[in-house]
Amino acid sequence: MTLYLVVTIMVTTVVIQVKQISTRFSIAVHTLSLIAVSPKDCTGDFIARSVNTNPVVIRRIMGMLKKAGLVDVRPGVGGATLLKDSDRITLLDVYRAVNATEENQLFRIHDNPNFDCPVGRNIEQVLQAELRDAQSVMEQRLAQTTLDQLIEKFK
Amino acid sequence: MTLYLVVTIMVTTVVIQVKQISTRFSIAVHTLSLIAVSPKDCTGDFIARSVNTNPVVIRRIMGMLKKAGLVDVRPGVGGATLLKDSDRITLLDVYRAVNATEENQLFRIHDNPNFDCPVGRNIEQVLQAELRDAQSVMEQRLAQTTLDQLIEKFK
DNA sequence: TTTTTTGTAATCACTACTGTTATAACAATT
DNA sequence: AATTGTTATAACAGTAGTGATTACAAAAAA
Numbered sequence: 575m576t577l578y579l580v581v582t583i584m585v586t587t588v589v590i591q592v593k594q595i596s597t598r599f600s601i602a603v604h605t606l607s608l609i610a611v612s613p614k615d616c617t618g619d620f621i622a623r624s625v626n627t628n629p630v631v632i633r634r635i636m637g638m639l640k641k642a643g644l645v646d647v648r649p650g651v652g653g654a655t656l657l658k659d660s661d662r663i664t665l666l667d668v669y670r671a672v673n674a675t676e677e678n679q680l681f682r683i684h685d686n687p688n689f690d691c692p693v694g695r696n697i698e699q700v701l702q703a704e705l706r707d708a709q710s711v712m713e714q715r716l717a718q719t720t721l722d723q724l725i726e727k728f729k
Numbered sequence: 730m731t732l733y734l735v736v737t738i739m740v741t742t743v744v745i746q747v748k749q750i751s752t753r754f755s756i757a758v759h760t761l762s763l764i765a766v767s768p769k770d771c772t773g774d775f776i777a778r779s780v781n782t783n784p785v786v787i788r789r790i791m792g793m794l795k796k797a798g799l800v801d802v803r804p805g806v807g808g809a810t811l812l813k814d815s816d817r818i819t820l821l822d823v824y825r826a827v828n829a830t831e832e833n834q835l836f837r838i839h840d841n842p843n844f845d846c847p848v849g850r851n852i853e854q855v856l857q858a859e860l861r862d863a864q865s866v867m868e869q870r871l872a873q874t875t876l877d878q879l880i881e882k883f884k
Numbered sequence: 885t886t887t888t889t890t891g892t893a894a895t896c897a898c899t900a901c902t903g904t905t906a907t908a909a910c911a912a913t914t
Numbered sequence: 915a916a917t918t919g920t921t922a923t924a925a926c927a928g929t930a931g932t933g934a935t936t937a938c939a940a941a942a943a944a
Contacts, residue, residue, distance in 0.1 A: 596901065597839040600856055604839070607848045617920065624846040625839060628903050633921065649921040650911030665859060684752040684759070684780060691779040692883050693762045700882045701755055704820060704874050712867035719859050727855045728847050751932065772889065783934050788890065804890040805942030 598672040601625055602635050606668065606721055607728060609645060610660045617652040635672060642671035661722035666713050668721075680712070681705040753827040756780055757790050758879070761823060764800060765815045765880055772807040790827060797826035816877035821868050823876075835867070836860040 604625050609616045618629040618636065625632065636654065639645045644663060647654045656663070670678065683701055687694035759780050764771050773791065777784040791809065794800045799818060802809045811818070825833065838856055842849035 594837040595835060597837045598901085599836065600838040600852070603856060604842065604848060604852050607852065608846075611848065619920085624843045624849045626841045626843050626849070627839065629921095630904070630923085631902065633923085634902095637922075647921070648911085649909070650919080652911095652920045665863075680750060681754065682749040682752045683755040684782065686781045687759065688779045688781050691763075693759060693766065694779045694781070696883045697755070697759050697762065700879055701758060704871075704879075708820075708867045708870040711870045712863045715863040715866045716859075724855055724859075728851045753932085774889085784890095785892085785935070786933065788892085789933095792891075802890070803942080804940070805888070807889050807942095 596672070598635055598638075599669055601627070601631070602639060602668050602672045603665065603721075603724070605632060605635060606639065606644065606656070606660075606663065607725055609654050609656055610721060610725055611728070613655045614653055616654045638672050639668075642667070644668070644671055659722075660725060661720050663721040664717045665719045665721075666717040669713070669716055680709040751827070753790055753793075754824055756782070756786070757794060757823050757827045758820065758876075760787060760790060761794065761799065761811070761815075761818065761876055762880055762883065764809050764811055765876060766883070768810045769808055771809045793827050794823075797822070799823070799826055814877075815880060816875050818876040819872045820874045820876075821872040824868070824871055835864045 605616075605621050608621055608624055618632045621632045621636075622629040636645065636647050640647050643657055644667065645654050646657055683698055683705070685698075687697055689695045760771075760776050763776055763779055773784040773787045776787045776791075780787065791800065791802050795802050798812055799822065800809050801812055838853055838860070840853075842852055844850045
């Protein structure tokens with residue numbers, strides 16, 4: 575008689591990651607830096623090569639920066655120029671430009687809680703005040719850094 | 730002879746929204762508040778009714794809070810208790826518990842930029858320092874609010 | 885043993901992100 | 915006027931996170 579002993583060990587690791595802020599933001603900063611340094615070269619293809627992505631991705635972001643009044647892009651001839659001095663463009667300006675939402679809320683709060691419960695009845699208002707503050711200090715930190723300051727560090 | 734004049738007007742509005750921080754965070758705060766107020770009632774179903782979601786959603790979040798050492802959940806009998814006093818649990822603790830990543834980075838930076846370009850070569854390091862600061866001030870603001878302070882406002 | 889609850893896998897529908905191809909519109913050059 | 919290089923934008927695919935849901939195993943008390 576033979577005894578078969580089968581031992582199965584399963585190790586399951588589940589890593590749940592929160593969605594992060596899109597790379598559009600860092601790509602936009604990269605793009606604006608290039609425009610500030612050498613506006614003439616800045617076609618979508620040139621920027622795409624520096625960023626290492628597809629030109630369409632750059633053009634999409636350029637469209638947002640244009641809509642936000644940060645750059646002027648010239649169709650046909652190519653190239654782009656800053657519409658504000660680089661010491662007057664902050665990371666917050668760029669952040670807002672590429673996130674492009676009316677209510678730019680970093681945190682989401684679950685909705686329709688049960689109003690029969692004191693916690694459910696109050697949580698939205700109470701939490702929102704706190705989270706708005708937290709978002710605000712983050713944004714104020716972004717507002718303290720200008721494109722100009724970044725460019726200094728690229729030399 | 731007939732002249733057909735066809736005019737097509739298309740108005741396209743594209744709203745791009747950045748991904749926000751998941752409602753797991755606010756649901757977790759809601760859950761902990763309930764546990765602090767009435768630990769005995771706090772079965773997954775009870776909490777789910779207050780939050781207005783499916784009990785499985787709550788059990789998943791409870792699992793994260795348990796893993797973070799914030800609560801003790803008892804299978805079978807039901808109910809949960811806080812493992813720390815409510816004045817020693819901050820919003821940052823909850824935020825970290827439900828985001829559950831090693832490198833809990835709020836911002837993403839595009840990778841593999843072109844190192845032949847001075848901007849591409851330096852952007853990651855330069856931007857990362859700024860964004861780490863911005864994330865940090867936000868988290869420090871979360872750290873200033875305790876569960877206890879919130880509960881006070883629910884009464 | 886029965887009942888209640890937790891733990892967790894699996895699936896679904898939805899949405900956002902990023903890359904890609906394709907094509908139209910634009911502007912300068914020839 | 916035609917050509918060339920560029921921007922603008924639509925469309926689609928693939929990947930990934932979210933949140934709801936069903937299903938079932940495991941745990942603990944009655």
